[in-house]
Amino acid sequence: MRRTVLIASLFLIGHSLFAQNEDSLFIRRLADEVLVNGKAYDNLYDLTKNVGARLAGSPGMVKAEQWGLKTIQKSGSDKAWLQECMVPHWVRGGQDKAEATYNGSSKKSLDVTALGNSEGSGPKGVTADVIEVKSFDDLESKKDQIKGKIVFYNYHFNPTFVQTFRSYGDAVRYRGAGPSRASKYGAVGVIVRSMTHSTDNVPHTGSTSYDPAYPKIPAVAIGLKDADWLSTQLQKAPVKVSMTTYGHFLPDTIGHNVIGELTGSEFPNEYITVGGHLDSWDLAEGAHDDGAGITQTIEILRAFKALGYKPRHTIRFVLFMNEENGMRGGAKYAEEAKANNEKHIFGLESDAGGFTPRGFSFGGKPEQLEKAKSWVPLFYPYGVYEVTRGGGGADVSPLAGLGAAVSELSPDSQRYFDYHHARNDVFENVNKRELELGAINMAAFIYLVDKYGL
Amino acid sequence: MRRTVLIASLFLIGHSLFAQNEDSLFIRRLADEVLVNGKAYDNLYDLTKNVGARLAGSPGMVKAEQWGLKTIQKSGSDKAWLQECMVPHWVRGGQDKAEATYNGSSKKSLDVTALGNSEGSGPKGVTADVIEVKSFDDLESKKDQIKGKIVFYNYHFNPTFVQTFRSYGDAVRYRGAGPSRASKYGAVGVIVRSMTHSTDNVPHTGSTSYDPAYPKIPAVAIGLKDADWLSTQLQKAPVKVSMTTYGHFLPDTIGHNVIGELTGSEFPNEYITVGGHLDSWDLAEGAHDDGAGITQTIEILRAFKALGYKPRHTIRFVLFMNEENGMRGGAKYAEEAKANNEKHIFGLESDAGGFTPRGFSFGGKPEQLEKAKSWVPLFYPYGVYEVTRGGGGADVSPLAGLGAAVSELSPDSQRYFDYHHARNDVFENVNKRELELGAINMAAFIYLVDKYGL
Numbered sequence: 001m002r003r004t005v006l007i008a009s010l011f012l013i014g015h016s017l018f019a020q021n022e023d024s025l026f027i028r029r030l031a032d033e034v035l036v037n038g039k040a041y042d043n044l045y046d047l048t049k050n051v052g053a054r055l056a057g058s059p060g061m062v063k064a065e066q067w068g069l070k071t072i073q074k075s076g077s078d079k080a081w082l083q084e085c086m087v088p089h090w091v092r093g094g095q096d097k098a099e100a101t102y103n104g105s106s107k108k109s110l111d112v113t114a115l116g117n118s119e120g121s122g123p124k125g126v127t128a129d130v131i132e133v134k135s136f137d138d139l140e141s142k143k144d145q146i147k148g149k150i151v152f153y154n155y156h157f158n159p160t161f162v163q164t165f166r167s168y169g170d171a172v173r174y175r176g177a178g179p180s181r182a183s184k185y186g187a188v189g190v191i192v193r194s195m196t197h198s199t200d201n202v203p204h205t206g207s208t209s210y211d212p213a214y215p216k217i218p219a220v221a222i223g224l225k226d227a228d229w230l231s232t233q234l235q236k237a238p239v240k241v242s243m244t245t246y247g248h249f250l251p252d253t254i255g256h257n258v259i260g261e262l263t264g265s266e267f268p269n270e271y272i273t274v275g276g277h278l279d280s281w282d283l284a285e286g287a288h289d290d291g292a293g294i295t296q297t298i299e300i301l302r303a304f305k306a307l308g309y310k311p312r313h314t315i316r317f318v319l320f321m322n323e324e325n326g327m328r329g330g331a332k333y334a335e336e337a338k339a340n341n342e343k344h345i346f347g348l349e350s351d352a353g354g355f356t357p358r359g360f361s362f363g364g365k366p367e368q369l370e371k372a373k374s375w376v377p378l379f380y381p382y383g384v385y386e387v388t389r390g391g392g393g394a395d396v397s398p399l400a401g402l403g404a405a406v407s408e409l410s411p412d413s414q415r416y417f418d419y420h421h422a423r424n425d426v427f428e429n430v431n432k433r434e435l436e437l438g439a440i441n442m443a444a445f446i447y448l449v450d451k452y453g454l
Numbered sequence: 455m456r457r458t459v460l461i462a463s464l465f466l467i468g469h470s471l472f473a474q475n476e477d478s479l480f481i482r483r484l485a486d487e488v489l490v491n492g493k494a495y496d497n498l499y500d501l502t503k504n505v506g507a508r509l510a511g512s513p514g515m516v517k518a519e520q521w522g523l524k525t526i527q528k529s530g531s532d533k534a535w536l537q538e539c540m541v542p543h544w545v546r547g548g549q550d551k552a553e554a555t556y557n558g559s560s561k562k563s564l565d566v567t568a569l570g571n572s573e574g575s576g577p578k579g580v581t582a583d584v585i586e587v588k589s590f591d592d593l594e595s596k597k598d599q600i601k602g603k604i605v606f607y608n609y610h611f612n613p614t615f616v617q618t619f620r621s622y623g624d625a626v627r628y629r630g631a632g633p634s635r636a637s638k639y640g641a642v643g644v645i646v647r648s649m650t651h652s653t654d655n656v657p658h659t660g661s662t663s664y665d666p667a668y669p670k671i672p673a674v675a676i677g678l679k680d681a682d683w684l685s686t687q688l689q690k691a692p693v694k695v696s697m698t699t700y701g702h703f704l705p706d707t708i709g710h711n712v713i714g715e716l717t718g719s720e721f722p723n724e725y726i727t728v729g730g731h732l733d734s735w736d737l738a739e740g741a742h743d744d745g746a747g748i749t750q751t752i753e754i755l756r757a758f759k760a761l762g763y764k765p766r767h768t769i770r771f772v773l774f775m776n777e778e779n780g781m782r783g784g785a786k787y788a789e790e791a792k793a794n795n796e797k798h799i800f801g802l803e804s805d806a807g808g809f810t811p812r813g814f815s816f817g818g819k820p821e822q823l824e825k826a827k828s829w830v831p832l833f834y835p836y837g838v839y840e841v842t843r844g845g846g847g848a849d850v851s852p853l854a855g856l857g858a859a860v861s862e863l864s865p866d867s868q869r870y871f872d873y874h875h876a877r878n879d880v881f882e883n884v885n886k887r888e889l890e891l892g893a894i895n896m897a898a899f900i901y902l903v904d905k906y907g908l
Contacts (some may be wrong), residue, residue, distance in 0.1 A: 159489040162836055162891070199495070199886055212514070356810070356866045358837075361570040382616055383812075383866075385839045411868065412810045412837075414887045432653055433868045437616070 023451070024295065026307075027444045031382055033303045034436050034443070040299040041432040044354070045072060047294065048427040049283035055282040056322035057089025057253045064278050068258035068294070068319040072233040075298050077260030085332035087255035087322040090117050092282055093246030094219060097125075098191070101240040110126045110230070111201050111282060112220035115175060115208040116325050116421075119216035124245035126150065126218055132234050136173075139181060147186030150241050152222075153178045154193045154231050157345065157417070164197060164413040165352070168420075171195050172206070178251060179219040180211035189243055190219040193227040198418040201225035204419045205281055218245045246277045255279075257329045258319040260301055266312040271337070271345040273316045273404075274300060274446055277323035277330075277395055279321045284425040288416065292354025292430060293393075294437040296320050298408075303443055305331055311450045313345065320395040323351065324421075330395030337402055344404040346449045349393025353409035353419075356437040357383050360445065361390025363397075364405030368454045372407070375448050383449030384441045405454050407445070409438055461701040477832055477905070480761075481898045487757045488890050488897070494753040495886040497525060498808075501738035501748065502881040505605055509775035511543025511707045518732050522712035522748070522773045529752050530759030531714030539786035541709035541776040544571050546736055547700030550674060551579075552645070555694040556687045564684070565655050566674040567737060567887045568699040569629060569646065569662040570779050570875075572611065572669035579698035580604070580643045580672055586688050590627075593635060601640030604695050606676075607632045608647045610872070618651060618867040619806070622874075625649050626660070633673040634665035643697055644673040647681040652872040655679035659735055660780045672699045699890050709733075711783045712773040716756055720766040725791070727770045727801040727858075728754060728900055731777035731784075731849055738879040740871065744885060746808025747847075748773050750863075750893040757897055765904045767799065774849040775899050777805065778875075784849030791856055798858040800903045803847025804895060807863035807873075808889040811837050814899065815844025817851075818859030822908045826861070838895045859908050861899070863892055 034040070051067050056059035059298075065082060072080045100112040114120065131149045133139040139151065153174040157167045172195055194204040201223035210216045216220045220243055222230070233239045260279060264270065278295020280286020301317045321329035337344055360379075362372050372387045379385075391397055392406025400406050411434070419425040462808040488494070505521050508514035519536060528533045552564040568574065586606045593605065605630040611621045626649055633644045648658040655677035664670045674697055676684070687693050712732060718724065730747020734740020755771045775783035791798055802814075814833075816826050827839045833839075845851055846860025854860050865888070873879040 008577050031616070032614050035616075055599075159887075160486050162485070162489075164887075197887060358812075414891070415885050416809050418885070431869050431872070433651060437868070439468075 003263055023448065026447065027378055030303055030408055030443050031440045032200060033306050034299060034440050037306065038299060038436045039302055040295040040435050040439055043295040043298060044183065044287060044291050044430060044435065045290050048287045052285055054254050054278065054280050054284045054286065055324065056087035056326060057250065058282060061255055061279060061321070065256050065258055067211055071298055072258060072317060078263045080260040081258055083332065083336065084197065084254055084257035085321060085328050086112040087328050088250045088326045089250040089253045091250060093120055093248055098220060098241055098243040100230065103237060105427045109224040110226045111203050112243065113203040113205045113208035114247045115219045115221060116281060117207050117209065118179065118219045118245065118247045120248055121189070121218040121244055122246065122248035123244065125242050127240060128188050129146060130230065130234060130239045130241050132231055136181060145181060145242040149187055150184035150189040151187045152191045152230060154227055156193065157195060157197050159197065161310040164417050167197070167284065168195055168417060169448060175206055175221065176209050179208050179217055180214050183214040183217045189216060189217050191241070192219065192221045194221045194223060196224065196417045196420065198224060202422045202424050204420060204422045205283060209235055218243060220245060241448055255321040257321050257333055260317040262301065262304060262311050262315045264271060264288055264314040265310045268314050269342045269343060270313045271316055271342055272313050272444060272446060272449055273318055273344065273396060273399060275318035275320055275395060276350045278319040279322050279324050281324055281421050283423050285427060287425050287427045287430050288353035288419050289421065289425055290323070290351045292435055292438065296350050296435065296442060299439040300446060313450050315446060323395055324412045327394055328420035330398055334398030334402060337399070341346040344399050344402045345394055346454055347396030347399040347404050347406045348444060349396045350438060351393040352413065352414040353411050354430045354438060355415060356413050356434040357409055357438045357441045359384055359386040359388060359410040360407050361410055362387050362405065362407045363391045364454065368405045371454060377445055378448065379441050381438050382440045382444070387424050408432045409442055411438060434441060477902065480901065481832055483761055484757055484897050484901070485894045488753060488894050489759050490509045491760065492753060492890045494749040494889050494893055496748040497752060498741060498745050498884060498889065499881055501743045501745050506739055507736045508585050508732065508734050509778065510541035510709050510733045510780060511704065512736060515709055515733060515775070517881040518528060519710045519712055522732055526712060526755065526771060529756040531755060533719045534714040536710035537713055537786065537790065538708055538710055539635055539775060539782050540706045541782050542705040542780045543669045543707045544779055545704060547574055547702055547703060550563045550699045552674060552695055552697040553635030554684065557691060564680045565657050565677040566697065567657040567659045568674060568737060569673045569703045570659050571663065572633065572663050572673045572699065572701045574699055574700040574702055575643070575672040576700065577698065579696050581694060581696040582642050583882045584684065584688060584693045584695050586685055587825065588869055590635060597639045604643040604645060605636035605640055605641045606684060608681055610647065611649060611651050613651065618871050621651070622871060624648055628662050629660050629675065634668050635669055637668040637671045638656050641671060641900065643671050645695065646673065648677060650678065650871045650874065652678060656876045656878050658874060658876045659737060661812060662830045665883055674696060675697060690708055709783070710735040711787055715770040716755065716758060716765050716769045718766055718768040722768050723797060724767045725770055725796055725798045726767050726900060727772055727798065727848060727853060728896060729772035729774055730804045732773040733776050733778050735778055735875050737877050739881060741879050742760055742873050743875065743879055743882050744777070744805045746892065747804035748890055750804050750889065750896060753893040754897040754900060757875050767904050769900060777849055781848055784852055788856060791853070798853050798856045799844055800908055801850030801853040801858050801860045802899060803850045804863040804892060804896060805847040806863065806867065807865050807870040808884045808892060809869060810888040811865050811892045811895045813838055813840040813842060813864040814861050815864055816841050816859065816861045817845045819855060819907065822859045832902065833898055836894045836898065837891050846882035863896055865892060
C-alpha cells in the first residue's frame with residue numbers, strides 16, 4: 001500500500017513537474033517576447049500623445065475608438081469590431097477657477113478642478129464664506145451653519161493604510177456624496193480635498209453623484225497644498241471663495257467598446273476576456289488610468305500572435321468605454337454576452353495603473369481561487385507573488401453574473417494616487433518595464449486559464 | 455503520548471501566536487509612526503537640495519558629514535561621532551565633451567560623462583576614428599584594428615533579466631575593465647554604452663579601474679539614444695569622435711563615516727549595524743543612490759526614539775563614506791570593529807534605491823536564514839514578501855568577516871538604473887511612501903533581530 005502510494009505520488013509529482021516546466025518555458029518565451037519586442041510602451045505613447053484625453057462622448061473618445069480598432073487589428077486579432085453602447089456625455093465646459101479672499105482683502109488663486117458629472121456655477125460663479133468640515137459627522141454637527149456657505153471637505157487620505165486603494169475607498173465618499181449632503185443643509189458649493197497622498201498641489205477630479213432630492217451645487221477638488229493653506233487661513237479668520245465652473249451634461253451619445261478576438265481552436269464558444277478601459281478623464285492623457293490597461297491588453301494579443309499561440313478557448317481583448325463616469329461599456333458587454341448566451345469562463349482586467357505588478361485579486365469559487373493560487377510559482381519570476389481573494393475590475397465584474405471568475409492585476413499601489421484623475425497622469429510617469437511586467441503576468445494568467453480551465 | 459504532543463504543540467502555537475501578535479502590534483506602531491510623522495522625505499530634500507552632490511574628497515562630502523552628524527543627533531542618538539578614514543579624491547576637473555564627425559563633415563554633439571576614476575584627455579582632447587565592439591569577444595576578434603582608435607563598447611543591458619541588478623552585473627565589466635582591455639591593443643579612448651534600461655539619453659557614470667600594465671586612456675559613458683545613433687552611423691561610414699575630459703586623482707584625503715548609536719540595555723557590547731552610504735557621484739543629487747539609504751537609516755533611529763524603544767543590543771546607525779569609488783568607509787568600520795574586539799551580530803544596508811520594498815537578501819548561516827524567513831509574515835503587511843539567500847550591501851559585507859549576518863533591502867528594481875549614477879538621480883524621482891515603506895521594513899527587521907537574536 002505504502003509502495004503504491006509512493007509510486008502514485010512520484011507519478012503525480014513527475015507529471016506536475018513536467019507540466020510546470022512546460023508552462024514555465026512558455027511563460028519565459030512570452031516574457032522574452034514582451035521584454036525584447038514589446039509594443040505596449042510605444043502604443044502608450046501613441047495613445048497618450050496622439051489621441052490624448054478621451055472622456056466618454058468627447059471627440060477624443062471617437063478618435064480613441066478608431067485608434068483602438070486599428071491597433072488591435074494590427075496586433076493580429078482574428079476579428080475586431082466596435083460594440084455600440086450609449087454613453088453619458090459630460091463636458092467641463094470651460095476653465096474651472098477659484099479664488100480665495102482672506103485676511104480682509106488679500107487674494108489667492110486656488111488650484112481646483114470641477115468634479116466629474118458636476119453641475120457648473122455658470123459664468124456668474126458662486127461666492128460665499130467657506131466652512132471647513134473634517135468628516136460627515138462634523139458636517140452633521142455643523143448643519144445649522146451650512147446655509148449659504150461653501151462646504152470644504154478636508155478629509156485626509158489615511159496614510160496608515162499601506163494599500164493606497166484602502167485610503168481611496170475610505171475617502172472617496174466625500175467626492176461622491178459630499179456635494180448633495182452639503183446641499184441638503186443649504187450649501188451653495190463644495191470644495192473637496194483631493195483623493196491623493198501626493199506631495200504636490202495638483203487637484204484630482206473623479207465622479208460625483210447628486211441626490212435628486214437636493215439642488216445640484218457646483219463642486220471642485222482642490223490640491224493638497226491649497227487645502228492645507230485654506231484650513232490654516234480658516235483657523236485665523238473667515239475666508240470667502242469665488243468659484244466658477246461650467247460642467248454640464250449633453251444628451252447621451254453613441255460610444256463603443258472595442259473588441260478583438262483570437263478564436264478558440266477547441267472551445268470557440270467559450271470565452272476568456274481581458275481588458276482595460278479606453279476612456280479617460282478630460283484633463284489628462286490617461287496614461288496610468290487606463291492607457292496602461294489598454295496597451296497591456298493589446299500587448300497580450302500581440303505576444304500570443306508573435307509566438308504563434310493558438311488558444312483553446314476564444315480570447316477577447318476588450319477596450320471598454322465609459323468606466324470613468326458611467327460604466328456603461330462594461331455593463332453593455334455583459335448584457336450582450338447574456339443575450340447571446342455566451343459561456344464566459346474568465347474575465348481579467350488591468351485598471352490600477354502601469355506600475356510594477358505584485359499580485360492578482362480574484363473573485364470566484366473557493367476551488368477556483370485555490371487553482372489560481374497554485375499557479376503563483378509560475379508568476380513569481382515576473383514579480384507576482386500572490387493571488388488574493390477579491391474582485392475583478394469594474395468592467396469585467398458584470399461577467400461574474402454570467403458565472404465567470406473575474407480578476408484584476410494588482411500593481412504596486414504607492415504611486416497610483418499621485419496621478420489618478422489628474423493632469424499629471426501622463427506618459428512620462430509610466431515606466432516601460434513596469435508596464436511590460438504587468439502585461440507578462442496577465443498573459444501568463446490567460447494562458448494558464450486557457451490551458452487548464454478554472 | 456499523542457495527547458502530550460498535542461498539548462505541547464498547542465502551548466508552542468499559543469506562545470508563538472502571542473509573540474507574533476506582540477511583534478505585529480509593535481511593527482504596526484513603527485509603521486504608523488513613519489507613515490504619519492516620518493522625516494525621511496524631508497531629510498532627503500534637505501540632503502539632496504541643500505548639500506547636493508558629495509563625492510569622497512569633495513567639499514560636498516565635508517558638508518554632508520556635518521549634515522549627517524547634526525541630523526543623527528537631532529534624531530535622538532545616545533551618542534554620535536565621525537569615524538575618520540582616508541578616501542580617494544577623484545575630480546572630474548571640467549566639462550566632459552564629445553563630438554562626432556560623420557557622413558563626411560556633419561557634426562553632432564554627444565551626451566557623455568567621464569567614467570569615475572578615469573584619467574582625462576586634458577584640454578587637447580582625443581580625436582580618432584571609432585570602432586564599435588559588441589563584447590570582449592568581439593574586441594578580441596578585432597584586436598588588430600584597435601590601434602589609434604576610440605573603442606565603442608555597445609554592449610546592451612539585457613532586457614530579459616527581470617531583476618535589473620542581473621543586467622547590471624552582466625554589463626558592468628565593460629565599464630570596469632573596458633578601458634584597459636582596449637588600451638592593451640592601442641586604443642586611445644573608450645566610449646561605453648550606459649548601464650541602463652532607460653528610454654532617455656542621459657549618460658551614466660560609475661567607477662572604472664585601470665590595469666597598470668597599459669596606458670590610462672580617457673573613457674566616457676554615452677546615453678542610449680546617442681549610442682544607437684552612433685552604431686547606426688558606423689554601419690554607413692566611418693565616424694570620428696573628439697572627446698575632451700579632465701578627470702584626475704588628487705592625493706588621498708580625510709573623510710568620515712558618520713555614526714550614531716542607541717546603547718543596548720542588556721547587551722551594550724553586542725552590535726547591530728544599519729546603514730547606507732553618504733557619498734554620491736559628483737554629477738547628481740544622489741537621491742536614490744544613496745540618499746534613500748541614508749534617510750531611511752536615520753528614520754529608523756528617529757522612529758525607535760519616538761516610540762521610546764530601548765534596544766537590548768547596541769544599534770549603530772552608520773552613514774558610510776566612499777562606497778562609490780573606493781569602499782574605504784565600509785572597510786574602515788569593520789577594521790575598527792575588529793581592532794576593538796567588538797561583537798557584531800547583524801549588519802543591514804539599504805543601497806538599492808528608495809523604491810517600494812519587496813524583500814531582503816540575506817547572508818548568514820542556514821539556520822539564521824531560516825529564522826529570518828520565519829519573520830516574513832510580519833513584514834508582509836508592509837510589502838516585503840521574502841527573505842532570500844544572498845549578501846549584504848557593499849558597506850556592511852565586511853562585517854561578515856567578524857561573524858555577523860548581513861542583509862540588504864531589496865526594493866523593486868525596475869526603475870533603479872534609470873537614475874543610477876546619472877544627473878537625473880534627483881529628489882523629484884523618489885516617492886515619499888516608497889521611501890518610508892523601506893524604512894518600516896528595515897526597522898522591523900532590526901527590531902526582530904534585537905529581540906530574538908539571530
